[in-house]
Amino acid sequence: MADSPAIAVIYPDIREPYRGIFLKIIKGIENKLKKTVKIYPLEKDYDIEAVKYYLRKAQIQGVIVLGSRGLSAAKDLQFMFHVVVGAVLISPNGEDLTGISLTPDPAILFQKLLEIDPRIKRITLIYNRDQTEWLIERAVKAARFYSIEINTFPVENIREAATLYRDILQHLEEGKDAIWLPQDSTIDEQAILPLILKKSWERNLAVFSSNLAHIPRGALFALYPDNERMGQSLAALALEEIKNNKRSIGIIPLRDLLTAVNTRTADHLGLNLTSRMKQNFDLSFPAR
Structure with a gap:
């Protein structure tokens, strides 16, 4: 799908076995998009301006952020990109975000x-x-x-x-x-x-x-969570946001279980x- 939107995945830069969970989710994302995605591992003390620079330089349209560290970054990125949140416990209360909670x-x-x-x-x-x-x-x-x-x-x-x-x-x-x-x-x-x-x-x-x-x-x-299937669902949400030019679809519970x-x-x-x-x-x- 050469004409599919450019999507990046941001995930915490952590050790195994937790790193493997995020890589499985990324595999599901790529299977859904039928292409490899740009990835950006977030260090604990990440520089959000460096993240923004990386995404703009790569001409990214949509960003899938994973984990609590990704959720923190999402709140700074959502006004510049289509952002989807996953692999974190999150409720819609007061959050103008799109994503899938681990619930x-x-x-x-x-x-x-x-x-x-x-x-x-x-x-x-x-x-x-x-x-x-x-x-x-x-x-x-x-x-x-x-x-x-x-x-x-x-x-x-x-x-x-x-x-x-x-x-x-x-x-x-x-x-x-x-x-x-x-x-x-x-x-x-x-x-x-x-x-x-x-x-x-x-x-x-x-x-x-x-x-x-x-x-x-x-x-x-x-x-x-079925991590690979969850990745596919996160990719589907990102494509929907980009296609319909929405800023927020909302938070939904996990069905890939x-x-x-x-x-x-x-x-x-x-x-x-x-x-x-x-x-x-x-x-x-x-x-x-």
């Missing part, structure tokens, strides 16, 4: 939940108002589509979240209720997460997460995971 789309989470545990009738979500509020409308629509109930509880801090979890965990029903752990500051890894997982194990409650790290610790399943399942937890919950289902999981814990 999984609730519709895909709920679809996977019901595939793994079709008994579930109700989901409980305790979330940070500032970080996760933007997902709630999507979650409510998805729950309605799948004919399940969702109870959402916004909180301001970890202390409020801990109090709510202690109360709510006493009233959830085995085989009917599931707890959704979001990717926000309500999940304290040292105190709240062990409490949730311990109580849910004792009471046979399904816990699913937006964070892969929760699976080895006992959550039933989590969705995590893989599935990790804790089979020990599934067995404990009495779930019948078929051989075909197990083959379709991208990661299983404990490792066999």
Whole structure:
């Protein structure tokens, strides 16, 4: 595609294994564009004026920025170039940007939940108002589509979240209720997460997460990024922005997702995971 727009990718200049993640995303971008892209690794103390000079000299039309360092650069570049943000947790709150957050789309989470545990009738979500509020409308629509109930509880801090979890965990029903752990500051890894997982194990409650790290610790399943496919989606957004000459399409949740399942937890919950289902999981814990 010789006539396709000139697109650059800016990503953090960091060591493996994290560098490899960004290179996979770049591979997906190039597959979608059917051409190599200009890349600019950002050092920790980068010079934004040097970045701008590089992009102008290369006659770049669109820029895909990756990671939190890329997000910081995006806010300086968005008035000069078409910018798309990816590979970072970001909400649309107050951000006039285009991009894909690392937050999984609730519709895909709920679809996977019901595939793994079709008994579930109700989901409980305790979330940070500032970080996760933007997902709630999507979650409510998805729950309605799948004919399940969702109870959402916004909180301001970890202390409020801990109090709510202690109360709510006493009233959830085995085989009917599931707890959704979001990717926000309500999940304290040292105190709240062990409490949730311990109580849910004792009471046979399904816990699913937006964070892969929760699976080895006992959550039933989590969705995590398919980096190459995410790169293709970021490239598609960049092409759309350039084609339609838009400055912002907005932030959307991630739909390019893989599935990790804790089979020990599934067995404990009495779930019948078929051989075909197990083959379709991208990661299983404990490792066999």
